[in-house]
Amino acid sequence: MHPPLHHSKHPHCVSQIDQLERCHREHPWKKFLGFCNEHKYALDRCLREQKELRRQKNKVINLERAARREQQQQ
Secondary structure (H helix, E strand, C coil): CCCCCCCCCCHHHHHHHHHHHHHHHHCCCHHHHCCCHHHHHHHHHHHHHHHHHHHHHHHHHHHHHHHHHHHHHC
């Protein structure tokens, strides 16, 4: 299961979101039989990559904040 798919929240995965939504529109019944699974797997991989990028960015920001806090205390 993936989070709600908004292009603004997931800018890294716009093409995968569009492909999955298009597949669901074009194959409304086959999607229940796994017809769109490849698109879903690609979207899952992309969301995982986006989450890791966000994690790394936040780690750098937090390290910088900690360093500034340490300098202020001294």
